[in-house]
Amino acid sequence: MTVQFAAPALAAPQATTGLILALPKGRILKEVQPILARAGLVPGSDFDDEDSRHLRFPTNHPGLDVVRVRPFDVATFVAHGGAQIGICGADVLMEFDYPEIYAPLDLGVGRCRVSVAGPADDAVEEEAGRWSRVTVATKYPGIARRHFAARGVQAEVVHLNGAMELAPSLGLARLIVDLVQTGSTLKANGLVEREVIAPVTSRLIINRTALKTEPELIGGWLARFREALAA
Numbered sequence: 001m002t003v004q005f006a007a008p009a010l011a012a013p014q015a016t017t018g019l020i021l022a023l024p025k026g027r028i029l030k031e032v033q034p035i036l037a038r039a040g041l042v043p044g045s046d047f048d049d050e051d052s053r054h055l056r057f058p059t060n061h062p063g064l065d066v067v068r069v070r071p072f073d074v075a076t077f078v079a080h081g082g083a084q085i086g087i088c089g090a091d092v093l094m095e096f097d098y099p100e101i102y103a104p105l106d107l108g109v110g111r112c113r114v115s116v117a118g119p120a121d122d123a124v125e126e127e128a129g130r131w132s133r134v135t136v137a138t139k140y141p142g143i144a145r146r147h148f149a150a151r152g153v154q155a156e157v158v159h160l161n162g163a164m165e166l167a168p169s170l171g172l173a174r175l176i177v178d179l180v181q182t183g184s185t186l187k188a189n190g191l192v193e194r195e196v197i198a199p200v201t202s203r204l205i206i207n208r209t210a211l212k213t214e215p216e217l218i219g220g221w222l223a224r225f226r227e228a229l230a231a
């Protein structure tokens with residue numbers, strides 16, 4: 001099958017050794033696919049088939065394969081050098097804070113925020129300023145601990161991987177730290193946003209060592225992504 005795409009002005013970087021781009025499966029991938037296409041990158045094979053058991057896919061560039069991994073794992077694959085380039089949310093970067101990762105490009109997709117939320121009960125908010133300890137349910141233990149520590153509050157973290165919004169009503173924790181976009185999930189579960197910790201968008205990330213050893217190749221891809229965003 002011949003794949004058509006608008007070729008950016010920049011020449012395709014030529015790989016001497018293969019590069020791996022780690023992409024997050026799920027919601028970001030859908031938003032990122034038009035950017036990949038504008039960068040002239042077309043994953044082949046059965047990449048679009050969510051039922052496929054393949055994890056690594058060739059692309060229209062022989063020197064670049066993509067791997068499809070869980071959003072939280074993109075940063076870990078790139079930090080460990082298993083993938084040289086990746087795309088993940090700023091929330092994931094904040095959580096792990098890997099020194100090996102360079103995040104030069106904001107892709108402007110996956111826009112939301114990481115926030116503290118709690119029961120829609122004013123009394124709780126009034127008390128909050130006086131707490132020295134708090135229980136927090138979250139999939140972001142690092143962000144939560146650092147956020148509360150900076151306010152002199154010790155956070156006792158209950159680590160969940162989803163449905164954090166259930167935690168206050170079921171007695172697991174008083175507060176949650178989670179992503180908020182429209183606020184409808186909080187509202188549907190009787191919670192209110194109390195404090196925005198940080199805004200979130202998805203970033204192009206690069207392994208710093210790989211950038212030193214393959215500056216032209218990886219720099220070429222960075223330029224293609226920059227052009228794709230400007231297009």
Ligand SMILES: Nc1ncnc2c1ncn2[C@@H]1O[C@H](COP(=O)(O)OP(=O)(O)OP(=O)(O)O)[C@@H](O)[C@H]1O
Pocket residue numbers: 024025026027028070071072088089090091092110111112161162179180181182200201202
């Ligand atoms: N409601 C949202 N609005 C916008 N962006 C979001 C939203 N929720 C998550 N994101 C962004 O998308 C990324 C992936 O979230 P997603 O919910 O697809 O995966 P996940 O639930 O972390 O993955 P897994 O299936 O491995 O548990 C997040 O790290 C964040 O950057």
Ligand SMILES: O=P(O)(O)OC[C@H]1O[C@H](OP(=O)(O)OP(=O)(O)O)[C@H](O)[C@@H]1O
Pocket residue numbers: 162163178179180181182183184185186
């Ligand atoms: O403010 P909102 O627009 O309601 O979005 C926020 C919700 O989006 C994310 O969950 P997601 O839908 O990705 O489900 P998950 O819990 O499986 O990660 C996040 O964990 C919130 O629950």
